Amino acid sequence: xxxAQALIKSLEMQGVDVMFGLPGGAILPVYDxxxxxxxxxxxxxxxxxxxxxxxxxxxxxxxxxxxxxxxxPGATNIVTPLANAYMDSTPxxxxxxxxxxxxxxxxxxxxxxxxxxxxxxxKHNWLIKDADDIxxxxxxxxxxxxxxxxxxxxIDLPKDISNAQMEWYWPSSVDELDLPGYHxxxxxxxxxxxxAVELIARSHRPVFYVGGGVLKARASEALRVLADRxxxxxxxxxxxxxAFPDSHPQALGMPGMHGHYTAVAALQKSDLxxxxxxxxxxxxxxxxxxxxxxxxxxxxxxxxxxLGKVRIPDVGIAxxxxxxxxxxxxxxxxxxxxxxxxxxxxxxxxxxxxxxxxPLYYEDVEGGPIKPQNVVEQLxxxxxxxxxxVAGVGQxxxxxxxxxxxxxxxxxxxxxxxxxxxxxxxxxxxxKVGRPDRTVWAIDGDGCFQMTAQELVTASSEQxxxxxxxxxxxxxxxxxxxxxMFYEERYSEVYLSPDLPDYVKWAEAMxxxxxxxxxxxxxxxxxxxxxxxxxxxxxxxxxxxxxxxxYPMVAxxxxxxxxxxxPDQLAAR
Amino acid sequence: MTPAxxxxxxxxxxxxxxxTSPRHHILSVLVENKAGVLARVAGLFSRRGFNIYSLAVAPxxxxxxxxxxxxxxxxxxxxxxxxxxxxxxLVNVVSIGExxxxxxxxxxxxxxxxxxGPTERSQVIQLVGVFGGEVVSVGADRITVMLAGRPEKIDxxxxxxxxxxxxxxxxxGRVALPKLDRH
Numbered sequence: 001x002x003x004a005q006a007l008i009k010s011l012e013m014q015g016v017d018v019m020f021g022l023p024g025g026a027i028l029p030v031y032d033x034x035x036x037x038x039x040x041x042x043x044x045x046x047x048x049x050x051x052x053x054x055x056x057x058x059x060x061x062x063x064x065x066x067x068x069x070x071x072x073p074g075a076t077n078i079v080t081p082l083a084n085a086y087m088d089s090t091p092x093x094x095x096x097x098x099x100x101x102x103x104x105x106x107x108x109x110x111x112x113x114x115x116x117x118x119x120x121x122x123k124h125n126w127l128i129k130d131a132d133d134i135x136x137x138x139x140x141x142x143x144x145x146x147x148x149x150x151x152x153x154x155i156d157l158p159k160d161i162s163n164a165q166m167e168w169y170w171p172s173s174v175d176e177l178d179l180p181g182y183h184x185x186x187x188x189x190x191x192x193x194x195x196a197v198e199l200i201a202r203s204h205r206p207v208f209y210v211g212g213g214v215l216k217a218r219a220s221e222a223l224r225v226l227a228d229r230x231x232x233x234x235x236x237x238x239x240x241x242x243a244f245p246d247s248h249p250q251a252l253g254m255p256g257m258h259g260h261y262t263a264v265a266a267l268q269k270s271d272l273x274x275x276x277x278x279x280x281x282x283x284x285x286x287x288x289x290x291x292x293x294x295x296x297x298x299x300x301x302x303x304x305x306x307l308g309k310v311r312i313p314d315v316g317i318a319x320x321x322x323x324x325x326x327x328x329x330x331x332x333x334x335x336x337x338x339x340x341x342x343x344x345x346x347x348x349x350x351x352x353x354x355x356x357x358x359p360l361y362y363e364d365v366e367g368g369p370i371k372p373q374n375v376v377e378q379l380x381x382x383x384x385x386x387x388x389x390v391a392g393v394g395q396x397x398x399x400x401x402x403x404x405x406x407x408x409x410x411x412x413x414x415x416x417x418x419x420x421x422x423x424x425x426x427x428x429x430x431x432k433v434g435r436p437d438r439t440v441w442a443i444d445g446d447g448c449f450q451m452t453a454q455e456l457v458t459a460s461s462e463q464x465x466x467x468x469x470x471x472x473x474x475x476x477x478x479x480x481x482x483x484x485m486f487y488e489e490r491y492s493e494v495y496l497s498p499d500l501p502d503y504v505k506w507a508e509a510m511x512x513x514x515x516x517x518x519x520x521x522x523x524x525x526x527x528x529x530x531x532x533x534x535x536x537x538x539x540x541x542x543x544x545x546x547x548x549x550x551y552p553m554v555a556x557x558x559x560x561x562x563x564x565x566x567p568d569q570l571a572a573r
Numbered sequence: 574m575t576p577a578x579x580x581x582x583x584x585x586x587x588x589x590x591x592x593t594s595p596r597h598h599i600l601s602v603l604v605e606n607k608a609g610v611l612a613r614v615a616g617l618f619s620r621r622g623f624n625i626y627s628l629a630v631a632p633x634x635x636x637x638x639x640x641x642x643x644x645x646x647x648x649x650x651x652x653x654x655x656x657x658x659x660x661x662x663l664v665n666v667v668s669i670g671e672x673x674x675x676x677x678x679x680x681x682x683x684x685x686x687x688x689x690g691p692t693e694r695s696q697v698i699q700l701v702g703v704f705g706g707e708v709v710s711v712g713a714d715r716i717t718v719m720l721a722g723r724p725e726k727i728d729x730x731x732x733x734x735x736x737x738x739x740x741x742x743x744x745x746g747r748v749a750l751p752k753l754d755r756h
Contacts, residue, residue: 119613120620124664127608144664181605181667305658 003131004029004162007095008037010138013170016066018042018057018433020050024070025110027097029162042433042462047074049426049455051081055090056430059413060388060438062218064091064145065430071097072110075156076117080420083121085152087417088239089216091145092152100160101129115156123151128158131166139170140177148184149303150216185304188319188327196274196298196315197331201340203272203296205347206232209255209284212239212416213277213301219322220244220409223276226325229332230341233351235263237278239416242406252351256284258398258550261358261565266351268560270295277301277321280310281417290559300324360402361566362548369545370520372396372471376403379441379469382527387439388413388431392424392448395477398550400443422451428466429459439467439531446472446496446503453506459537460511467530468512468539473546474498481549498543507539515540596649597626599677599749601670602642602660606632610665614642621659624650627746639667643748672749681747682721683731684709688738689716697737704730715740 001009007030011019018040023031034041044050047069054065069078075096085092099108115125124144126137134157141153171177200206214223220243227234227250234244235255244251253260255267267273267284273295278284285291288310299306299313300321307316317324332340362373376399385407391397391414406412413431415423428442449470459466476494483491507514513533517526517540530538551566604610611630618625624647633641646656657669687697697716698708706720720730724747731742 115609116612119609119616123662179664182664303662305655305662307658308652309655309658 001166001168002029002033002162003128003134003157003164003166005033006131006134006166006168007138007157007162008033008039009168010135010170011039011066012037013135014138014142015063019066019068020044020053020057020430021068022047022050022070022074024074024097026071026099026159027068027074027095027157027162028070029159030068030095030097030157041068042458044426044458045454046452047077048080048422049429049452049458051078051092051094052084052420052423052426052452053430053433053455054092054094055081055085055088055423056390056413056427057434058085058090058092058430059427060410060431061434062410063434064093064142064150066093066095068095069097070110071099071114072112074110075112075114079117079121080418082118082152082154084415084418084420084423086121086123088415089150089212090152091150093141093145094152094154096154096156097162098127098156098158101158102160104158114154118154121152122154123149125154125156127156128161131161131164134161134166135169136171136177140179143174143177143179144182148186149213149301185302185318186320186323188300188317188324190327190331192315192317193324193327194331196300196317197328197335197340199272199296199298199315200230200232200274200328201335201338202342204342204344205270205350206230206272206274206341206344207252207266207270208232208234209237209267209273209275209278210234210240210243211237211276211278212243213321214240214243215277215409217277217302217321218409219277219325222322222325222329224248226329229329231344232274232341233266233348235259235267236406237281237284237416238401238414240278241401241404241412242409245407246405247407252355254401256281257286257554257556258402258552259284260360260402261552261563262351262354264552264554264560264563265354267292267295269350273297275299275301275313276325279306285310286554286558286560290561292560358552358565358569361551361569363566363568368520370517370523370542372473372542372544372548373399373403374520375469375471375523375542375544376400376443378523379443379527380404382524382531383439383441386411387441388428388435390414390424390428390431390440390442392442392444393419393421394445394448395473395481395548395550396443396445396448396471399471421445421448424448425452425466425468426455428468429455429464432459432464432466442466442468444468444470445477446470446474446498447476449503450496450501453510456507456510456512456537456539463535464537465534466537468537469530470503470539470541471544472498472503472541473544473548475546477546478550480546484549485553486555503539503541507537510537512537512539514538517542596647597645597674598648598653599672599674599679599747600642600644600646600657600660601672601749602644603633603667603669604640604642604663605665605667606637606640607665610640611642613663613665614644614660617659617663618644621656622650623647623656623659627744629746629748643746645747670751672751676752677749678752679724679747679749680721681724681727682719682745683727684717684719684741684743685731685734685739686710686715686717686741687734688714688740690714693737697734700730700733706730
């Protein structure tokens with residue numbers, strides 16, 4: 001068979017059911033066998049869309065997302081999704097066409113050294129130079145992308161290699177993948193786990209600092225058991241929303257720059273951080289030297305390089321977080337004669353006081369403009385618990401994370417580490433493709449929406465009925481907020497306009513239903529109408545208050561002790 | 574952070590780390606001998622802000638499946654542990670040996686072209702003889718000499734050559750292996 005046929009067959013062997021892509025010259029041979037394949041191919045309108053769709057698919061399903069693009073600009077257009085997936089540890093497999101091997105290095109038409117470009121933003125990448133390598137490299141790519149700390153990989157396939165003949169085979173074991181340097185850790189050291197359990201037993205103000213790794217490791221259930229067993233409060237980072245139910249009495253919400261006050265304060269005043277699959281990101285820690293100054297640290301991560309990268313742990317455990325949690329529980333069972341924690345009642349009294357004094361707050365004025373937070377609350381209340389919520393990057397993302405109540409894992413899809421504007425529309429499409437049984441609501445900003453809205457054409461033509469709520473404040477809102485707070489209200493290049501483009505007409509032109517909500521009275525009916533439509537995408541243009549800011553806020557580079565709450569809450573402080 | 578220059582350009586040899594400096598550590602990195610591996614290693618150092626003092630690379634086995642990269646790392650630019658952990662994540666990196674200067678045998682080679690008049694010629698040749706080096710090329714008014722040895726020895730040799738007109742100087746960067754156990 002040809003290399004192209006071998007590539008598609010290899011993807012089938014990996015259980016791929018859907019891929020997102022856009023053909024072009026160098027990848028043409030591979031598009032021919034797609035016609036005869038069981039794999040559903042979704043034709044995007046821009047390669048960035050293919051990448052984010054594959055990410056949305058992966059985040060909603062836990063299975064690796066697959067995207068295929070051509071050489072040169074096709075490949076560079078998917079660089080942003082690769083960088084995004086790298087930051088958020090999302091398993092993503094990108095196949096890119098490449099000019100024929102004989103033309104590599106000659107600046108041929110649509111040539112780009114994409115393995116060179118993506119070296120720093122992929123877990124690994126391969127340039128295939130022999131058609132016989134195709135099945136092995138595809139199997140290796142899936143293995144690398146999905147094991148250890150997951151991440152994106154790229155396979156660059158020159159056109160003459162996809163046209164070449166090869167004899168089909170399929171690697172029967174990991175040993176045949178030619179990965180002599182790849183040995184991801186999985187099992188945490190039992191001695192260290194024992195020491196962690198000791199530290200927990202001695203702490204008076206412990207907090208579970210839960211990151212996206214808990215979702216990657218499918219450890220939500222185990223975490224729930226550990227939390228119930230210990231009674232320790234739980235904060236879930238932006239990447240971990242849904243890993244622990246927000247309705248649980250021990251859930252304190254999201255920590256960080258725009259986190260719930262109680263979550264930020266609990267980390268800050270803690271005497272023991274039990275970090276599970278989190279990486280001490282600067283958006284969580286604030287000024288690192290002032291972060292949780294009295295806390296000892298237990299750091300569990302599958303990537304040994306995370307242990308001590310930002311903060312030196314007292315106990316650093318490299319291992320799969322689910323396995324480590326299960327081992328912790330066993331170690332606690334083995335010491336059944338003594339309590340697993342100290343009396344946490346004083347700690348909970350302190351926490352509950354914070355909860356009472358500083359809940360999430362915004363001012364909803366009668367007859368005033370639509371408050372963006374209120375839109376999120378009404379959407380939440382009108383949606384079932386298993387709704388998948390997708391966000392772009394900015395104010396709307398923070399409000400979505402703050403005001404939605406996440407009850408189940410894999411119901412929150414967003415761009416965390418990279419902060420990629422324009423993520424929401426394509427990621428929502430990918431999530432809906434992966435979970436067609438679920439309602440998928442993207443909560444987007446007007447700035448983000450304009451970056452990737454064209455993929456709604458893809459959604460309409462492929463009959464992928466996603467719902468998009470644009471919190472349209474006519475501004476690049478987060479930048480506006482920073483200019484208001486830190487640049488003396490000197491607004492520079494942040495105004496967009498509420499009605500240019502006309503979002504309803506634009507939505508309709510793309511085959512979607514367009515709805516506009518201009519006053520608070522319109523919000524409920526607009527959501528109701530959107531929820532009643534299930535045969536095509538829906539876009540709702542919510543005209544929201546442009547002056548609204550995200551609170552609480554820890555200014556960049558500041559200590560978490562200097563968290564700023566809504567001005568109306570200041571009196572209470 | 575700007576990486577320290579590799580010792581490959583004439584005129585940039587001063588200010589380099591001395592062999593006895595506690596600031597450096599030696600990593601002996603076994604990698605798959607595949608296209609682009611050196612770029613992956615070098616790229617990792619630059620994007621993580623780790624400084625390289627010198628780097629030497631060559632195949633280690635007859636089949637040329639593997640290469641050994643000897644990297645002298647500035648441990649003040651980042652904790653050594655972090656450098657090793659990040660390097661270990663590269664899929665093509667097979668193993669990493671960490672050698673502290675006291676536990677390693679280190680060798681380096683230098684080629685130097687010196688401008689010589691009739692009197693200096695014999696002085697330089699004599700100096701090379703004292704250090705156990707050799708003259709590898711002779712011109713009408715210049716000679717090129719070679720010396721291999723411990724990096725400190727190369728430093729001393731280089732220091733003594735400062736009395737002459739050094740036209741070009743090229744050091745290889747050090748290679749190292751662990752000292753053997755005598756018991």
